Amino acid sequence: MSDQTIPCIELNGKPIPFQAGESIMQAATQAGVYIPHLCHHPDVSPHGSCRVCIVKVNGRVKASCITPAEEGAVVESECDEIRQLRKRLIQMLFVEGNHFCPSCEMSGQCQLQALAYDLNMLDTHFDHFYPNRAIDCTHPDIILDRDRCINCDLCVRASAQIDNKQALSLGGRGQQTHLQANCESGLLKDSGIESQDKAMHICPVGALLPKNNHYPQITGERIYDKAPISEVGNVRPENHQGDQTKGPIS
Amino acid sequence: MSDNKVKVATCSLAGCFGCHMSFLDIDERIVDLINHVRFDRSPLTDIKEVGHCAIGLVEGGLCNEENVEVLKAFRENCDLLVSVGACAINGGVPAMRNNIPLEECLETAYVNGIGVVDPQIPQHEDIPPLLNKVLPIHEAVHVDYFLPGCPPPADAFWELLTAVLENREPNLDYSLRHFD
Ligand code: SF4
Ligand code: SF4
Ligand code: FES
Numbered sequence: 001m002s003d004q005t006i007p008c009i010e011l012n013g014k015p016i017p018f019q020a021g022e023s024i025m026q027a028a029t030q031a032g033v034y035i036p037h038l039c040h041h042p043d044v045s046p047h048g049s050c051r052v053c054i055v056k057v058n059g060r061v062k063a064s065c066i067t068p069a070e071e072g073a074v075v076e077s078e079c080d081e082i083r084q085l086r087k088r089l090i091q092m093l094f095v096e097g098n099h100f101c102p103s104c105e106m107s108g109q110c111q112l113q114a115l116a117y118d119l120n121m122l123d124t125h126f127d128h129f130y131p132n133r134a135i136d137c138t139h140p141d142i143i144l145d146r147d148r149c150i151n152c153d154l155c156v157r158a159s160a161q162i163d164n165k166q167a168l169s170l171g172g173r174g175q176q177t178h179l180q181a182n183c184e185s186g187l188l189k190d191s192g193i194e195s196q197d198k199a200m201h202i203c204p205v206g207a208l209l210p211k212n213n214h215y216p217q218i219t220g221e222r223i224y225d226k227a228p229i230s231e232v233g234n235v236r237p238e239n240h241q242g243d244q245t246k247g248p249i250s
Numbered sequence: 251m252s253d254n255k256v257k258v259a260t261c262s263l264a265g266c267f268g269c270h271m272s273f274l275d276i277d278e279r280i281v282d283l284i285n286h287v288r289f290d291r292s293p294l295t296d297i298k299e300v301g302h303c304a305i306g307l308v309e310g311g312l313c314n315e316e317n318v319e320v321l322k323a324f325r326e327n328c329d330l331l332v333s334v335g336a337c338a339i340n341g342g343v344p345a346m347r348n349n350i351p352l353e354e355c356l357e358t359a360y361v362n363g364i365g366v367v368d369p370q371i372p373q374h375e376d377i378p379p380l381l382n383k384v385l386p387i388h389e390a391v392h393v394d395y396f397l398p399g400c401p402p403p404a405d406a407f408w409e410l411l412t413a414v415l416e417n418r419e420p421n422l423d424y425s426l427r428h429f430d
Binding site for chain 2: 094095098099100101102103104107108113116117118120122123124125127128130131132133219225226228
């Protein structure tokens with residue numbers, strides 16, 4: 001009998017089935033439960049770096065995108081303690097970079113900003129770093145605005161695992177960590193990256209941008225203007241039209 | 251003229267007055283409001299010194315020494331201090347100069363800039379010296395409440411003020427929480 005039962009975790013009080021080898025994040029996504037995340041994307045391998053996907057697993061705080069689901073595990077993803085920790089993580093991401101939302105092309109469509117809204121983050125709490133980060137405008141079609149890059153590594157993984165290019169990499173350590181073009185000059189124009197690459201359509205923030213077609217959506221009709229990210233999911237503008245989301249929500 | 255009205259002070263530091271304009275977008279509700287509040291120091295009254303107030307609304311971040319002085323006077327005199335708008339909360343557009351050395355900013359504007367006549371960096375005892383970096387106000391004083399937005403919507407001001415008048419915690423709906 002027991003070997004025929006589908007294994008389950010208990011997520012926010014409800015049983016959620018999973019298949020062997022799945023992470024808590026994968027099991028939750030399958031079951032339609034949204035766990036906030038920034039460095040995770042279903043199409044590439046997990047990275048476990050942003051920690052925004054933290055949940056309580058049997059009382060311990062763990063990153064759900066890299067924690068395997070285990071039979072009987074009791075998981076909480078929305079308790080006050082976790083929400084507060086998540087808010088502090090988002091605030092750290094804000095002060096670590098230079099995020100001036102009013103002038104950002106991705107404002108209203110940005111997953112970092114949307115998580116801040118959903119977590120009722122009204123202020124940045126910490127002292128701002130105002131780091132000095134170089135912008136790369138060398139590519140004819142693409143801009144890399146490092147001020148807004150959260151070093152989530154999604155574009156790096158997409159380039160390597162989907163585009164088969166390895167056009168990008170993360171360089172430096174700690175506070176000096178930065179996204180770089182993976183070539184001798186270190187410049188985007190020499191990296192082989194192209195507009196249609198998956199790497200160009202995975203950035204959760206306004207860091208890796210096309211040079212054209214900015215601000216196409218008017219305020220009030222952008223992805224996260226009306227509904228929070230916990231309802232809409234981590235959606236990119238190219239997969240979103242009006243109130244309709246194309247493809248599976250992740 | 252003593253009455254039971256709640257005193258409110260407002261100021262614009264390194265801001266553009268956009269937050270004040272958005273506050274005035276409460277439109278006819280301002281008639282209701284002035285039945286309950288009296289404005290102390292504010293660009294709306296032209297009173298120059300802040301007296302003891304229940305609420306201080308601060309627009310803009312800190313870009314010069316005068317901003318710091320005014321902010322400290324607000325903190326000393328206001329029971330509740332509110333950081334209003336993107337510039338007060340994270341420095342906003344003025345803080346975009348933070349990655350350029352101050353001297354270079356001044357030289358570009360007043361010495362090497364296109365069309366500059368009589369190039370010189372303005373210096374006078376009446377001109378407050380600039381800070382090296384523009385700072386959000388919570389880095390200098392304790393802040394009690396925050397109204398994000400560039401500018402915050404009129405309804406966010408309304409919710410904050412009515413909450414304080416009704417002695418409850420302000421609660422901004424999803425539609426009132428935005429950073430742009
Ligand atoms: S990337 Fe997101 S959080 Fe950063 S400035 Fe743009 S909209 Fe704001
Ligand atoms: S450019 Fe975007 S996708 Fe790439 S590391 Fe930075 S934030 Fe992540
Ligand atoms: S989404 Fe899990 S650590 Fe970033």
